[in-house]
Amino acid sequence: MSGSQATTGQATTDGDLAQVLASAVDRRRNFAIISHPDAGKTTLTEKLLLYGGAIQQAGAVKARGEQRKVTSDWMELEKQRGISITSTVLQFDYGTTTINLLDTPGHQDFSEDTYRTLAAADNAVMLEDAAKGLEPQTRKLFEVCRMRKIPIFTFINKMDRPGREPLMLLDEIESELGLTPWAVNWPIGSGEQFRGVIDRRTKEVVLFSRAERGKQANEQRLSLDDPALRELVEEELLDLAVEEMEFLEAAGAELDIEMVHAGELTPVFFGSAMTNFGVRPFLDAFLEMAQRPIARSSSDGLVDPLREGFSGFVFKLQANMDPRHRDRVAFVRVCSGRFEKDMTVKHARTGKAIRLSRPQKLFGQDRAVVEDAYPGDVIGLNNPGMFSIGDTLYVGSKVEYEGIPCFSPEIFSWLRNPNPSAFKNFRKGVNELREEGAVQILYDTDESKRDPILAAVGQLQLEVVQHRLENEYGVETRLEPLGFQVARWINGGWAELEKVGRIFNCKTVRDAWNRPVLLFKNEWNLNQLREDHPDLELSSVAPVVSGVEPISL
Numbered sequence: 083m084s085g086s087q088a089t090t091g092q093a094t095t096d097g098d099l100a101q102v103l104a105s106a107v108d109r110r111r112n113f114a115i116i117s118h119p120d121a122g123k124t125t126l127t128e129k130l131l132l133y134g135g136a137i138q139q140a141g142a143v144k145a146r147g148e149q150r151k152v153t154s155d156w157m158e159l160e161k162q163r164g165i166s167i168t169s170t171v172l173q174f175d176y177g178t179t180t181i182n183l184l185d186t187p188g189h190q191d192f193s194e195d196t197y198r199t200l201a202a203a204d205n206a207v208m209l210e211d212a213a214k215g216l217e218p219q220t221r222k223l224f225e226v227c228r229m230r231k232i233p234i235f236t237f238i239n240k241m242d243r244p245g246r247e248p249l250m251l252l253d254e255i256e257s258e259l260g261l262t263p264w265a266v267n268w269p270i271g272s273g274e275q276f277r278g279v280i281d282r283r284t285k286e287v288v289l290f291s292r293a294e295r296g297k298q299a300n301e302q303r304l305s306l307d308d309p310a311l312r313e314l315v316e317e318e319l320l321d322l323a324v325e326e327m328e329f330l331e332a333a334g335a336e337l338d339i340e341m342v343h344a345g346e347l348t349p350v351f352f353g354s355a356m357t358n359f360g361v362r363p364f365l366d367a368f369l370e371m372a373q374r375p376i377a378r379s380s381s382d383g384l385v386d387p388l389r390e391g392f393s394g395f396v397f398k399l400q401a402n403m404d405p406r407h408r409d410r411v412a413f414v415r416v417c418s419g420r421f422e423k424d425m426t427v428k429h430a431r432t433g434k435a436i437r438l439s440r441p442q443k444l445f446g447q448d449r450a451v452v453e454d455a456y457p458g459d460v461i462g463l464n465n466p467g468m469f470s471i472g473d474t475l476y477v478g479s480k481v482e483y484e485g486i487p488c489f490s491p492e493i494f495s496w497l498r499n500p501n502p503s504a505f506k507n508f509r510k511g512v513n514e515l516r517e518e519g520a521v522q523i524l525y526d527t528d529e530s531k532r533d534p535i536l537a538a539v540g541q542l543q544l545e546v547v548q549h550r551l552e553n554e555y556g557v558e559t560r561l562e563p564l565g566f567q568v569a570r571w572i573n574g575g576w577a578e579l580e581k582v583g584r585i586f587n588c589k590t591v592r593d594a595w596n597r598p599v600l601l602f603k604n605e606w607n608l609n610q611l612r613e614d615h616p617d618l619e620l621s622s623v624a625p626v627v628s629g630v631e632p633i634s635l
């Protein structure tokens with residue numbers, strides 16, 4: 083199933099290991115897709131997996147059992163297409179490359195995990211619907227990528243349908259995201275008149291022919307100056323495409339790979355995932371330009387993936403992923419060294435030594451025990467409650483990764499415990515679930531209001547917390563929505579807030595590190611505050627706090 087099999091644990095000397103590690107890192111590419119629901123992420127994923135031969139390879143094409151619950155977009159894919167590709171990460175080989183595709187849940191399961199996944203990604207594919215351009219969820223995810231300076235590759239999808247002007251789509255990326263777009267290919271027509279794309283680097287035209295829905299369209303290739311082209315494509319469509327391309331050349335940006343890796347320039351591809359048009363050229367170009375697993379920031383500076391000792395961090399925890407197993411899995415992004423089964427690692431937060439005897443690689447319903455893994459890979463560890471989001475595991479000299487910040491929640495609800503005799507369990511559950519990172523907990527500034535406020539990015543997150551409180555801690559709780567939708571931290575803390583004096587149309591609460599958080603009913607109220615108090619610096623992401631005990635219930 084994975085490329086790691088080719089490099090499985092035969093290294094006997096340090097020199098061998100270094101070589102095996104270097105070659106594994108060199109071969110790996112890791113990415114996540116950022117998009118808004120319905121842009122075509124599932125369709126694109128499916129096509130990429132088919133190219134990688136991953137679906138057949140993993141033996142995962144199978145009828146879907148009725149008993150499974152939808153908890154991820156990929157599960158949704160299973161439901162729709164009757165195939166099984168559910169996972170937090172999909173690893174597959176394509177040519178000589180081992181690709182790790184990280185899932186960014188986006189539909190009803192959009193949650194803080196979606197943002198956190200980007201902490202484990204080295205590259206992102208920004209998928210847009212050609213008719214819609216940038217959409218809200220894409221923008222939010224883009225902000226997280228920008229914060230981490232992740233290289234972004236843009237795929238403009240659904241070119242077989244009427245869409246917006248390609249130049250306008252590029253302009254939107256530039257003006258609204260501040261990201262320089264560089265079109266790698268350029269479309270000839272769109273919608274009913276979509277005729278194909280011109281590769282700007284080779285000046286080759288790839289013609290599109292409408293295939294039966296869902297089937298792969300033919301890709302006929304011709305040189306741009308081939309006279310036969312004019313017989314196949316209407317003159318005015320071709321002339322317009324060439325004119326627009328000349329305009330792009332005149333605009334002068336270069337496809338500068340360093341700028342791509344710095345997250346400042348995005349290579350843009352036009353295509354159609356459903357008809358499988360332009361997907362393979364996109365994959366090839368992406369693999370050529372994408373970043374290898376990168377060095378990561380830790381308390382001791384950057385940690386190179388080639389560092390001999392294994393290290394990695396937990397970016398996602400999942401409870402009861404499969405109702406039949408009732409297990410809890412901690413997903414670890416490998417950052418350096420080689421991970422091996424049965425390895426004993428140090429848990430940086432507690433200093434405890436842990437033997438990792440049942441590491442898993444999940445692919446659909448198949449759970450393979452991982453023998454080894456390399457930087458850029460993700461492993462699933464059985465989690466009997468000792469791991470929290472952001473925890474570092476390492477071998478050798480101590481490494482502690484930066485941790486994963488808190489992302490702006492969008493749903494806020496009082497969590498009520500109607501049964502006072504269950505308070506002890508209620509308190510234990512709330513504190514533990516907060517520590518694990520399942521949900522953010524906010525507190526009223528009025529200390530007489532003791533009940534915690536659950537703050538989450540998606541509704542499903544709240545439901546999971548309630549469900550777990552009931553099943554794991556035996557407390558039935560009640561949610562009481564607060565009616566806010568936007569949260570912002572104040573960069574200067576309480577002192578800055580006091581300077582501003584009384585503010586209107588928002589509620590001030592405290593997070594678990596006693597930082598002030600402002601809650602707004604909508605973006606409009608937030609913008610109003612910005613206008614009234616331009617000096618107040620607000621942030622939609624709060625950094626990790628270390629060395630300070632959080633407020634517990």
Ligand code: G4P
Nearest residue numbers: 119120121122123124125239240241242243354355356357
């Ligand atoms: P998502 O995971 O981003 O939410 O999107 P998904 O792939 O499920 O695609 C959303 C809809 O867009 C699907 O249609 C899908 O077939 C369609 N789609 C994806 N890529 C293209 C494309 O290149 N061209 C066109 N014309 N449509 C595309 P649906 O009707 O919702 O579902 P289905 O009945 O096709 O499965």
